[in-house]
Amino acid sequence: MSLQFLADGLVGGCTVALGAVGITLTYSILRFANFAHGEFISWGCYLTWLLAGAIGAWSIASAAALDPLSVGWNVVLAGVLAMALTGLLGVALDAVLFRPLRKRGASIAAVMASFGAAMALRALIELLFSSRPAYLSRELQIAIPIGAGIRVTPDQIALIAITAVCVGALHGLLSYTGIGRSMRAVSENPALARVVGIDVARVIRLTWFIGGALACASGVMLGLVVQIRPSMGADLLLPLFAAAILGGVGSVPGALIGGLIVGLAEAVTVQLVGAEWRTAVAFLVLIGVLLLRPTGLFGQAA
Amino acid sequence: MPDLIGITAYGSVFFTVALISGIACLGLNLQWGQTGLFNVGVAGFIAIGAYTSALLSTAQAGGHLGGYHWPIAAACLGAMLAAALAAALVGIVTLRLRSDYFAITTFGLAVVVQLILRNAQPLTGGAFGISFIPRPFETLADRPVLFGLANLMLVGALVTVLYSALEALVRSPWGRVLRAVREDERAARALGKSASRYRLQAFTIGGAIMGLAGALQAHLIGFIAPDNFEASLTFQIWTMLIVGGSGNNLGALLGAGLVSVVWSATGLATGVLFPPEDQAQAAALRIIAIGVLLATTIVLRPRGLLGERVTVSRHVAESAVEPSDTPG
Numbered sequence: 001m002s003l004q005f006l007a008d009g010l011v012g013g014c015t016v017a018l019g020a021v022g023i024t025l026t027y028s029i030l031r032f033a034n035f036a037h038g039e040f041i042s043w044g045c046y047l048t049w050l051l052a053g054a055i056g057a058w059s060i061a062s063a064a065a066l067d068p069l070s071v072g073w074n075v076v077l078a079g080v081l082a083m084a085l086t087g088l089l090g091v092a093l094d095a096v097l098f099r100p101l102r103k104r105g106a107s108i109a110a111v112m113a114s115f116g117a118a119m120a121l122r123a124l125i126e127l128l129f130s131s132r133p134a135y136l137s138r139e140l141q142i143a144i145p146i147g148a149g150i151r152v153t154p155d156q157i158a159l160i161a162i163t164a165v166c167v168g169a170l171h172g173l174l175s176y177t178g179i180g181r182s183m184r185a186v187s188e189n190p191a192l193a194r195v196v197g198i199d200v201a202r203v204i205r206l207t208w209f210i211g212g213a214l215a216c217a218s219g220v221m222l223g224l225v226v227q228i229r230p231s232m233g234a235d236l237l238l239p240l241f242a243a244a245i246l247g248g249v250g251s252v253p254g255a256l257i258g259g260l261i262v263g264l265a266e267a268v269t270v271q272l273v274g275a276e277w278r279t280a281v282a283f284l285v286l287i288g289v290l291l292l293r294p295t296g297l298f299g300q301a302a
Numbered sequence: 303m304p305d306l307i308g309i310t311a312y313g314s315v316f317f318t319v320a321l322i323s324g325i326a327c328l329g330l331n332l333q334w335g336q337t338g339l340f341n342v343g344v345a346g347f348i349a350i351g352a353y354t355s356a357l358l359s360t361a362q363a364g365g366h367l368g369g370y371h372w373p374i375a376a377a378c379l380g381a382m383l384a385a386a387l388a389a390a391l392v393g394i395v396t397l398r399l400r401s402d403y404f405a406i407t408t409f410g411l412a413v414v415v416q417l418i419l420r421n422a423q424p425l426t427g428g429a430f431g432i433s434f435i436p437r438p439f440e441t442l443a444d445r446p447v448l449f450g451l452a453n454l455m456l457v458g459a460l461v462t463v464l465y466s467a468l469e470a471l472v473r474s475p476w477g478r479v480l481r482a483v484r485e486d487e488r489a490a491r492a493l494g495k496s497a498s499r500y501r502l503q504a505f506t507i508g509g510a511i512m513g514l515a516g517a518l519q520a521h522l523i524g525f526i527a528p529d530n531f532e533a534s535l536t537f538q539i540w541t542m543l544i545v546g547g548s549g550n551n552l553g554a555l556l557g558a559g560l561v562s563v564v565w566s567a568t569g570l571a572t573g574v575l576f577p578p579e580d581q582a583q584a585a586a587l588r589i590i591a592i593g594v595l596l597a598t599t600i601v602l603r604p605r606g607l608l609g610e611r612v613t614v615s616r617h618v619a620e621s622a623v624e625p626s627d628t629p630g
Contacts, residue, residue, distance in 0.1 A: 033402035126586035276421040
């Protein structure tokens with residue numbers, strides 16, 4: 001068996017991890033499983049694709065590939081803008097849908113609403129962009145051998161670096177800043193957090209923004225490595241949940257490690273069984289965790 | 303002169319399909335409406351029923367497992383058993399955990415079922431699905447009106463039986479425990495009722511009913527494919543229940559009828575309004591129409607068209623008519 005699955009799994013795992021971090025944040029702070037999170041991934045990717053096209057049309061020079069990467073400045077800039085827009089999409093979705101439900105105080109109603117929102121967001125993508133696949137980059141990259149029979153493309157190295165920066169920055173935010181402490185406080189006990197004067201509404205807005213922005217990053221990675229399709233986010237949802245629960249709900253490092261484990265397991269499956277069974281392994285991981293250790297690797301007992 | 307034959311044939315197919323959705327919706331009502339179990343994998347259970355029944359009953363295997371040639375009724379029972387087994391397995395793993403984990407696992411089951419339908423070609427026929435599934439009134443097939451009406455009467459009779467059975471269950475002590483578990487698990491446990499056991503029973507029976515819906519779909523239409531069991535089916539069944547009135551069996555059937563009308567009407571409209579190459583995009587509009595119906599209901603009438611009726615024990619109702627001094 002070739003060791004190539006390590007590199008493929010790491011890249012796939014980064015995509016899963018960035019999405020799972022958002023799921024675990026919304027889960028621990030808002031206390032519900034957000035089935036619409038996968039659609040943030042699709043929306044982020046489509047927004048990036050749209051903006052990159054617009055920027056590229058405005059300045060042709062920006063579309064020239066940044067050697068050794070396969071994409072130009074336009075995609076980089078579009079990705080950053082799309083992260084902000086997807087974050088705002090999360091904030092907007094909360095304002096129109098989830099905030100009214102929170103006032104009624106039914107958490108399972110939020111899960112149900114998120115499932116409906118997922119269907120609506122995906123149908124909108126199909127309506128606006130049709131279901132024809134799109135591409136962020138059409139360039140072929142030569143994979144560089146890095147030893148032990150493993151080859152990686154420069155894009156893949158960049159994606160792993162971006163994931164490390166994003167998750168590192170989030171971990172720093174949660175651990176060392178005032179707003180991060182507020183977020184952890186709301187996750188521990190919302191009522192008590194409110195009593196000590198924490199602006200819970202602000203924490204919730206920030207949670208949606210961060211979750212949406214990271215989902216967008218995950219979507220861009222997926223769009224670069226594979227292709228852009230309306231179902232791309234929905235297809236990733238099960239691996240995201242598996243990774244978040246494996247890592248322990250509420251734990252950002254847990255979501256990262258859970259994502260990498262799921263990514264590696266998927267890569268092994270692709271190599272041994274076949275690419276079409278990739279998602280099934282996420283289900284096995286999910287069942288395994290729920291049977292053996294429902295609190296996950298880094299979770300606290302509820 | 304209007305095409306009476308065409309209208310009757312179309313009408314009977316429409317009501318047959320609506321009643322089949324109604325059966326699935328009754329199953330969901332037992333799980334969610336009565337017991338509060340959030341099943342996001344409805345399409346998966348329907349698919350398990352449809353494929354089990356189809357594989358058991360087809361006469362020849364065309365490139366997939368099957369060729370057992372079971373009678374239709376036996377195949378339907380097999381389908382219910384298979385779907386119930388899947389529900390029981392999911393329930394055993396997740397019902398002791400928090401409700402979101404249960405929801406995520408049912409979602410995962412539907413994803414895996416969809417993967418198997420598409421990729422396990424030797425078992426399920428892959429993307430092409432299974433055709434030539436035996437139909438109950440095959441001999442009438444060349445007379446569309448009679449054939450349609452016979453199918454409709456068969457499904458109508460099954461729905462009547464199922465509805466009566468579920469209504470009896472709702473009023474039984476068992477049904478009362480389900481609602482007690484839904485409303486206040488701690489109180490139910492304090493009365494010595496094992497919440498997780500009752501949940502597992504309700505979820506398993508609901509799964510079997512969904513399996514029956516799938517089996518009927520297979521036998522009355524004669525053809526099934528993975529596309530029929532996508533997540534949007536789950537969404538439709540849920541909308542039916544919420545629009546009709548969660549917790550009310552009649553509401554479940556009413557919602558099934560109403561959503562089916564919207565689904566068919568938008569299908570006809572997009573078929574006329576959009577050229578064939580844009581049909582995939584037009585299909586998205588139909589999903590959005592269902593979503594609008596759902597959102598409108600949640601905002602304007604959160605309990606659905608027919609809200610849950612207060613069901614109390616026969617004995618309590620009698621003692622309410624004749625007030626007695628002793629507290630019951």
